[in-house]
Amino acid sequence: MNIKEIARKANVSVATVSRVLNHPENVAPKTKERVLGIINELGYKPNWFARGLNFNKTNTIGLLIPNILNPAYVEIAKGAEDVANRKGYTTLLCITEGEVKKERKYIQTLIDRRIDGVILVSSLLEDEDVKEMKKQGIAVVLIGENKGNSKEPIVRIDCYAAAFMAVNHLLECGHTQIAMIYGRVPEMENKNKIEGYEQALLEAGILKNEDYLIKEENTIEGGYVAARKLLGLWKMPRAIFTTSDLLAFGVIDAIRDADLTIPDEIAVMGFDNIRMSNLMEPKLTTVALPLHRMGLSGARLLLDVIESKNDGEMMAMREIVLQSKLKIRKSCGHKERISEIF
Amino acid sequence: MNIKEIARKANVSVATVSRVLNHPENVAPKTKERVLGIINELGYKPNWFARGLNFNKTNTIGLLIPNILNPAYVEIAKGAEDVANRKGYTTLLCITEGEVKKERKYIQTLIDRRIDGVILVSSLLEDEDVKEMKKQGIAVVLIGENKGNSKEPIVRIDCYAAAFMAVNHLLECGHTQIAMIYGRVPEMENKNKIEGYEQALLEAGILKNEDYLIKEENTIEGGYVAARKLLGLWKMPRAIFTTSDLLAFGVIDAIRDADLTIPDEIAVMGFDNIRMSNLMEPKLTTVALPLHRMGLSGARLLLDVIESKNDGEMMAMREIVLQSKLKIRKSCGHKERISEIF
DNA sequence: ATGAAAGCGCTAACAG
DNA sequence: CTGTTAGCGCTTTCAT
Numbered sequence: 001m002n003i004k005e006i007a008r009k010a011n012v013s014v015a016t017v018s019r020v021l022n023h024p025e026n027v028a029p030k031t032k033e034r035v036l037g038i039i040n041e042l043g044y045k046p047n048w049f050a051r052g053l054n055f056n057k058t059n060t061i062g063l064l065i066p067n068i069l070n071p072a073y074v075e076i077a078k079g080a081e082d083v084a085n086r087k088g089y090t091t092l093l094c095i096t097e098g099e100v101k102k103e104r105k106y107i108q109t110l111i112d113r114r115i116d117g118v119i120l121v122s123s124l125l126e127d128e129d130v131k132e133m134k135k136q137g138i139a140v141v142l143i144g145e146n147k148g149n150s151k152e153p154i155v156r157i158d159c160y161a162a163a164f165m166a167v168n169h170l171l172e173c174g175h176t177q178i179a180m181i182y183g184r185v186p187e188m189e190n191k192n193k194i195e196g197y198e199q200a201l202l203e204a205g206i207l208k209n210e211d212y213l214i215k216e217e218n219t220i221e222g223g224y225v226a227a228r229k230l231l232g233l234w235k236m237p238r239a240i241f242t243t244s245d246l247l248a249f250g251v252i253d254a255i256r257d258a259d260l261t262i263p264d265e266i267a268v269m270g271f272d273n274i275r276m277s278n279l280m281e282p283k284l285t286t287v288a289l290p291l292h293r294m295g296l297s298g299a300r301l302l303l304d305v306i307e308s309k310n311d312g313e314m315m316a317m318r319e320i321v322l323q324s325k326l327k328i329r330k331s332c333g334h335k336e337r338i339s340e341i342f
Numbered sequence: 343m344n345i346k347e348i349a350r351k352a353n354v355s356v357a358t359v360s361r362v363l364n365h366p367e368n369v370a371p372k373t374k375e376r377v378l379g380i381i382n383e384l385g386y387k388p389n390w391f392a393r394g395l396n397f398n399k400t401n402t403i404g405l406l407i408p409n410i411l412n413p414a415y416v417e418i419a420k421g422a423e424d425v426a427n428r429k430g431y432t433t434l435l436c437i438t439e440g441e442v443k444k445e446r447k448y449i450q451t452l453i454d455r456r457i458d459g460v461i462l463v464s465s466l467l468e469d470e471d472v473k474e475m476k477k478q479g480i481a482v483v484l485i486g487e488n489k490g491n492s493k494e495p496i497v498r499i500d501c502y503a504a505a506f507m508a509v510n511h512l513l514e515c516g517h518t519q520i521a522m523i524y525g526r527v528p529e530m531e532n533k534n535k536i537e538g539y540e541q542a543l544l545e546a547g548i549l550k551n552e553d554y555l556i557k558e559e560n561t562i563e564g565g566y567v568a569a570r571k572l573l574g575l576w577k578m579p580r581a582i583f584t585t586s587d588l589l590a591f592g593v594i595d596a597i598r599d600a601d602l603t604i605p606d607e608i609a610v611m612g613f614d615n616i617r618m619s620n621l622m623e624p625k626l627t628t629v630a631l632p633l634h635r636m637g638l639s640g641a642r643l644l645l646d647v648i649e650s651k652n653d654g655e656m657m658a659m660r661e662i663v664l665q666s667k668l669k670i671r672k673s674c675g676h677k678e679r680i681s682e683i684f
Numbered sequence: 685a686t687g688a689a690a691g692c693g694c695t696a697a698c699a700g
Numbered sequence: 701c702t703g704t705t706a707g708c709g710c711t712t713t714c715a716t
Contacts, residue, residue, distance in 0.1 A: 012702075012703085013702060013704075014704095015702070016701085019702085020703095027701070027702080031701080052708095053709065104703085
């Protein structure tokens with residue numbers, strides 16, 4: 001069923017039907033009523049393609065995240081989707097598995113489908129890729145550190161400071177043998193976290209130990225594997241800082257399998273504060289990120305860009321830096337016990 | 343840039359360019375080469391809308407799931423997306439929050455966008471809604487029990503049998519005071535699980551206790567709340583069967599907060615076997631579902647329907663029943679200890 | 685093997 | 701306020 005059919009049944013021209021749908025204010029109440037009646041009665045829906053062909057606007061955004069089995073990303077995605085939905089946009093969720101190749105492939109389909117904009121979460125895409133998208137008229141917003149460090153609007157947290165804070169907490173708990181396990185992705189974020197970790201040690205006058213810095217898949221399994229390496233070391237670390245709660249979960253599992261106790265024999269610090277981090281035994285001390293808010297802000301930013309572009313006014317570069325804070329639970333020992341240690 | 347431009351630069355007609363793209367076998371090698379050259383050089387991409395206007399095929403499927411923060415659904419989604427992706431389809435992930443209203447809204451946008459098919463996971467949609475979609479030419483496949491129990495192709499597991507098996511295990515462990523916490527959604531699935539639970543008790547000659555059957559949100563928080571109620575009962579249950587691992591997590595948390603020990607003082611049985619269920623302390627005994635495979639099979643089924651529809655051959659109703667099995671870990675006590683109990 | 689031209693369903697400028 | 705009509709970019713007959 002098409003607009004012509006509706007026009008015929010309503011005894012008007014297709015233009016009038018179209019107007020009823022797009023500029024109802026320009027059509028006589030009586031005809032409007034009649035046309036609307038027929039439309040509802042027949043359940044007519046304008047053809048999406050024909051519409052797009054004219055408008056070249058899809059009311060669709062893309063959302064690229066590395067891994068959907070990591071609740072941290074899901075939280076972000078959920079925040080973004082909420083906003084998009086509320087504003088009448090549909091979201092295309094793309095799981096990149098942390099592979100640039102997959103990202104590029106997704107970007108291509110997204111461009112094909114003429115989406116209005118895209119949110120890149122911890123993407124490995126280069127400046128060049130971003131340029132390409134913008135050339136195709138697609139708005140781009142970043143969440144978290146991205147490789148293509150171009151001047152796009154971005155929502156992020158200060159990973160360097162967050163890691164510094166986390167490691168400092170470990171230090172305050174009396175630890176000196178502090179290892180760090182970081183995920184292969186997100187690349188840039190983890191780089192900053194490493195700097196924070198190293199700076200904290202440096203300021204505490206602790207020499208850095210290459211064996212204490214391990215890169216692994218950013219998954220529970222990755223954490224497990226990395227922890228095994230650490231636990232097998234001649235001089236085992238007494239505290240492990242991980243760049244994600246998922247990694248921390250794996251670490252905890254490995255420590256349990258090794259019959260060591262947390263936090264007495266070894267402390268574990270997470271990062272993200274996903275829902276399940278306080279279900280672990282012991283409850284995980286971690287860096288709390290405003291994940292949902294990150295997604296929210298990112299989507300808002302993107303929609304702003306899209307709509308301001310429609311109005312022709314270029315948007316100035318914008319950067320939103322969100323706050324992270326330490327969530328102190330049980331896995332790093334209690335501050336009250338510091339005295340016991342010394 | 344459009345097909346006309348390519349045609350001009352290649353000194354051919356638009357028809358030829360179109361043919362190069364769609365029926366390359368019908369165009370002379372030399373011209374084909376030349377046109378392809380220009381296309382690549384200019385990075386030309388056919389307009390998605392114009393294409394759709396002719397084909398009325400979008401290579402897109404929709405995937406409705408109740409909750410993206412439940413890893414069980416995410417696993418299913420991932421399985422489906424894998425298949426879809428591999429076959430060149432894009433997936434529209436829709437999070438329904440277990441609300442029919444949201445489901446209907448999503449269905450409407452999906453229809454608008456002329457997607458080729460949709461996978462309904464534990465949907466609350468009625469037969470009528472499904473009819474509507476099919477009328478609009480959208481293929482429908484179900485995963486899990488759905489409300490609209492229409493004759494659509496479906497992938498499911500036998501929830502009744504699974505619950506029966508789970509409760510039986512609890513029985514074998516010597517339990518008699520067995521409670522059940524079930525989620526508000528998925529509705530039909532949980533209904534079947536209740537039947538399995540009641541049947542198992544019946545066969546064991548245990549009278550059913552209305553206080554022992556609790557409905558709550560299908561989340562960690564829901565499990566916590568429900569467990570609190572149970573623990574506050576005059577005659578507290580000594581075993582709790584939950585219809586999802588997420589609920590079980592909340593239950594475990596509540597039990598810990600009440601300073602009770604699992605499984606000695608109270609046993610917990612989960613359902614789904616999501617990745618994190620063996621990170622809990624104690625490791626969760628649960629009903630293992632082939633989640634990824636469910637998604638996989640669902641997507642394959644859907645694509646079959648879509649493509650067979652294209653070939654005009656109607657597909658017979660198909661039902662795929664997958665196997666669930668008990669994953670015995672620590673949270674329900676050890677079988678070896680049954681003797682101790684008696 | 686290629687081109688001309690008729691649509692696909694809709695929107696919007698233009699004319700009345 | 702409403703109708704006529706020319707596109708939007710592409711595919712596909714039907715000729716040649």
